[in-house]
Amino acid sequence: MLNIKVNGETREVESDPSTPLLWVIRDEFGLTGTKYGCGVAQCGACTVHVDGKPMRSCSAPTYMAAGRELTTIEGLQSAAAKAVQQAWIDLDVVQCGYCQSGQIMSAVALLAATPKPSDEDIDNAMAGNICRCATYHRIRAAIHRAAGSLTA
C-alpha cells in the first residue's frame, strides 16, 4: 500500500495508485480545500505543492507523490503563505472563492521562487489558474502586497 506525506502527516492510500491525486486528496483524505474545476490541467483549481512546487493534482497519478512532501491549502505554514493569505484578505480578493485555493497555492509557489515578482512574472506564474469571477486585478495587487510585506 502506498504511503503519502500530506501536510506533514504520513497517510496510507487505499485507492488504486493510478487514481489522480486530486480524488485521493478530496475523497479519501477529506481535504476539500483543493477543488475540481476541469480535470485536464486547464484551470488550476486543484493546485497543490509537491516538494514545494505547484502541481495540478487532477492530472497527476497518486503514485507520483509517494515519498515526497504533499502540501494542500489546509497545510500552508510558511511565512510566504501567511503573507499571501493576509494580502488576499486585506484586499478582499475573493468572490465566489472556488478558484482561490488554487490561486493561493500558485502565488505562494511563485513567491518562494521569485520573492519580488514583476507583473510579467505574475502573469506567467498565474496564467494556469482561471478565475471565472475575474478577480485577477486584485490577485496581481495582492501578490505585490505580499511580496512587499515579506521583504519589508
Added chain:
Amino acid sequence: MRIFEDGNIGTAIDGSTASTRDGLNRRDFLKSGAAAGFVLALQLPLGNKAMAAAPAASGFAPNAFIRIAPDSTVTFVIKHHEMGQGSTTGLATILAEELDCDWAKVKTEYAPADTPTYKNLAFGAQGTGGSTAIANSWPQMRQAGATARAMLVSAAAQKWKVKPEQIQVSAGVISGPAGQKAAFGDVAAAAAKLPVPKDVPLKDPKNFVLVGKQQTRRVDSIAKCTGKAMYTMDVKLPGMLTAVIARPPAFGAQLKSFDDSAAKAVPGVKFVVKVPEGVAVVATGTWAALQGRKALKLDWDGGAAALSTEAMFADYRKRVGGAGAASVTRSEQTASGLKSAAKSVDAVYEFPYLAHAAMEPMNCVAWLHDGIIETWGGHQFPTFDQNFAAQAAGLPPEKVKLNTLVSGGSFGRRANAWSDFTVEAVNVAKAISTLPGGKVPVRVQQTREDDMRGGLYRPQYIHAVKVGLGSDGHIAGWQHTVVGQSIMAGGPMASLIKDGVDETSVEGVWPTPYALSNATVDLYSPEQPVRPLWWRSVGHTHTAFVMETLMDELAGLARQDAVAWRLNLLKEQPRLAGVLKLAAEKGGWGKTLPKGKAQGVACHFSFNTYVAQVVEVSLKPDGSPRVERVTVAVDCGVPVNPDQIAAQMEGCVGFGLAAALYGEIEIEQGKVKQGNYHEYKVLRIPDMPVVEVHIVPSTEAPTGVGEPGVPPLAPAVANALAKLTGQRVRRLPFARHKFTQA
C-alpha cells in the same frame, strides 16, 4: 441529527466571524419592469412553508433575519444566494448598520426554503437574480435591524429605569446616561419578552458608520482563503455516494439500450441506474464513478443531427422581414425616414451561444430519508428548487428540505426555472433508494464537459438594423429586428411573455434611454432543441453591443465626438449622462495616445444601474486585441459597500471581456464542440486590464451591480478597435477576426 463531521448543516458555512464590505448581486433575472408580474406568472405553488429551519437558538430573535445569543453573538440570516457577488456581506452590512452591533462579532447563515418569509420582494419568489439582492433588501433589512435595536434599547431603558431616548448604542455597546453599559447579550432575554414595535424610525444616512464605508470587509474572505468554505462539492455525509451521469451525446438523442456489466465491475461502483437525464453510475468516490461511466456501453439514436449553429445563423438571417414577427414598438415614420436619409448604416450582427462556465461544475447532494427529500446545493432559486425537487421525488413541497450552500459562481446558470441539477440529484437518490443499501445520500457531480455541453446557454441571436441620418445629422429612422430564442418560453415564467415579446430578448434596444424617434423594433423567437438561459446581464449582453457600436458609427457619420453625440441624445437622462461624463473625464477621453493605441467608449443602463466605460486598446503581435485599461463610472444609488461595487465592476469587465474575445459555443450535427476550458476559452490573468472604478455619490435607493458592468465592455472595445483598425466587428467573438492597424 449530526450531519457534517463538524456538526453543522447548511449554516454558518462561510460565516466565520466577519470583517466586510459587500457587494451586490450578480445573477440575472427579470428586469424590474417584468418582475412585478412575477408572482402571478409563476405556475408553481407558492407559499410553501419549509421544513424546519435551523433550530431556534436561545436568546433574542426579533425577526426572521436576526438572532442575538446570550454571549452577544449576532447571527444574520441571509435570504440571498452567495455566488461570489458579495450579497451576504451587503445584507449583513445593512442589518448591522441599523442594529449598531459589533461588526467583528457578526455571523451569517443562509435561509432555509421558506418563500413567505424569505422571498425576494422584487419577484415574490425566493430567489436571487436580476441584480436585485441589495435593491429589494435595502428597506427590509434596515427595518429589521432598526426594530431589533429599538427592542434592545427598550429592554435596557427598563432595566436602568431611564427613557429610551437617553440611551446610545454603538458597535454592540448599549450606554445609559449615568455611564451604564450593557452588551446585547445582557438585555437579549428581556428584549425577547417585549412586543415587536412597528415602523421604527431608520437612521439618518449621515450617521451611517458601515454603509458606504471602506472598512467594512467581506464576511467570507477568511474561509475562502484557507480552503474552509463549504461548497456543494465538499459536502460529506455518512454513507454518501457520488454519481456521474452518462448523458445524451447530442441534443434530443434517446437511449436505445445500454450494457452496464463492465461498469459494475469497476471497484467502488455500487449502482448503475437509468434516470431521465441518462444513465447514472453511483460509486463510493468520484474517480470510481468516472471510471464506471467510461466502462458503460451505450447505444443512443442520433438526436437532432441536423442541428448546427451556422445553419441556425443562416436561418435567422432569412427570417428578417418575413412572417411571424412580434412587434416591440412601431413608428409610422420609420420607413419614410429611412428613405429620405442622407447617410445610413445597414448591418447584421451575430452573437453565438455562450456557456456560463462557472468554476464549480453543477452538482447537488440529495437524500431521501424519513419521508422527506433533503438536498444540499447552490440553490439560487429555492422556490423553484423546492417545487421541482418535490415533483421529482413524488412528495409534497413541505417534505423538501433544502440546505443552501455558497456556490462556486453562477452567472445565471443556477437560476434556472427547471432546477436541472437539483432534479437530477433527486432522480438518482430516488432511483437508488429502492435498491439494497441505496437509502443513502448521493452527490451527483457534473464534469466540466457535462456542464459545458449540457445546453442552458445564452441564446444565439442576430440583430438586423437599418438606421438613417438626415442631412442635418439627426436620426431620421431606425429599423431594428432581433431574432433569437425566448428565455422565458416553455418555463414557469412563460406567461410574462406579452404579445409574443419576451422582454429579455430586447431589453436594452427597447425601451432605450436615447431620444430615438422613428424607431420600429420587431422580434422573432424561434424554438430550438437547445435550452436557453439567463447569462450575466441577459438581453443586455447583445443589445448593448448593437446599440453602443451603432451610436459610435452614427457619431462618426455625423462627424461628431462619440461622447458628445451620446450626450445630445441623453438630455432627459441625467444619471446615464452623468456616468458617461465621469468616465470620459477620469479616463482622459480624447487625450493623445501613443501610436498603436486607441480609446473606445460605451454606456448602458441595466438593472436600474448606470455604467459607462472608457477603454484603451492596442493589438498584440498576432493581431488580436489587448485591452490595457478600463475606466468605469457607475451610479447604483447609495453605495452600500463601495469596495465590493468596485470588485463587481472589475469582475464584470473580466467576464464581459472573456465573452467578447473568445466566447462561443458551436454545435455541429447536434453535438457541442466545446467541452472544456481549452476549447471554450475564458479570461486568464495576462488578458486582464487595469480597471479603475469611480462610484457616483448618491442618496437614491441602491440598485444592483452584479451584472450592469458587463454590457458596455464589448462595445467599448469594439469602438476602440474600429478607431485603431478601421474594422467594424459585427460577429462575436473577436477571436473570429484578424485585426491590422489602419
